[in-house]
Each structure stands twice: as C-alpha cells, then as structure tokens.
Amino acid sequence: MVIKVGDSLPNASLKALGRDGLFDVAITEICATGTTVIFALPGAYTPQCSARHLPGFLELAEDFKARGVARIICMSVNDAFVMEAWARHNHVHDKIIMLADGNGVFARATGQDLNARAYGMGVRSQRYAMVVKSGIITHFFVEEPGAFEVSAAAHVLSKL
DSSP states (O other), X not given: OOXXXXXXXXXXXXXXXXXXXXXXXXXXXXXXXXXXXXXXXXXXXXXXXXXXXXXXXXXXXXXXXXTTEEEEEEEESSOHHHHHHHHHHTTOTTSSEEEEOTTOHHHHHTTOEEEOGGGTOOEEEOOEEEEEETTEEEEEEEOOTTOOSTTSHHHHHHTO
8 A cells, every 4th residue: 555645654663773772663653743754765875875865854853843843763674773873874863763664564554665676675665755743644755766856855844
C-alpha cells in the first residue's frame, strides 16, 4: 500500500542505539503529538545522502524548530549501529533522531521500498520526506528515481 496525504502513519517498530544498547521505537508513538518531519533515504554513507540530504536537515534544524516542528527523524534501511556511527560522523547530536529500518518494515508499510539489488544494496527506501501532524501525514514529497529536489530540507521547510 502506498501511503498518501491524509493517511495515518503506519505502525512500525524501528531501532535506535542508545547508551544502554539497542531499543525499539514505535514510529506511531513518537509521532503521536506535535509536528514531525521524517526524511528517508536509500542509505547512510551513500554519496547523495551524505553530501546533501542529511547535511541539509542539520543546517536547517533550528529553522524547522522555529516553524513549530517538534522533531526531525532520519530513517534508512540500515542497522542501528550504522545509523549511530553516521550520526556521530556528521555531528548530529540531538538535532535529528536517527532511526534504523533495518528490515525495511516501514519502507514496505509506506509503499516506499526500493529495489536496489542491481547496485548490491538489496531492498532499501525510496528517497522522500513527509510532514506528520499528530500521526496524520500532511505533506509527502517523494523523489523521482535519481532526483534530489522535493525531499530536500529547504523545499520541505518552504512548505511549512
């Protein structure tokens, strides 16, 4: 099923790495109140994701907060250890919540799974961004294959 504006966020358990090890994060619980921006990408440490996608949200994190965004979530079909290492490498600190969709459960639940087997990457997530208000998707920006425009931080911010 492909989700769309007006839909409730599908429930999925994601992983994060904290001081005490791995823990589960229910995406519907973390997005139940307030405004959340979620951006998903094919993979941590991949060229476009590392050079533009994550850095754009880091650079504009305070601007999102000023527009009423309670949290920004970065999600990828990577494991939590990779997401945590990528966060440290990029000095994410507490600006962005890094969540691992290691089994692609959320990617499939949103209809945004991407077959990247030809590149040796297996099944990943399509590049997109969404705005979620109290669990309901209010904006959804899915990139065309190979593109990086509508899911960019500046574009998402301009729509708030």
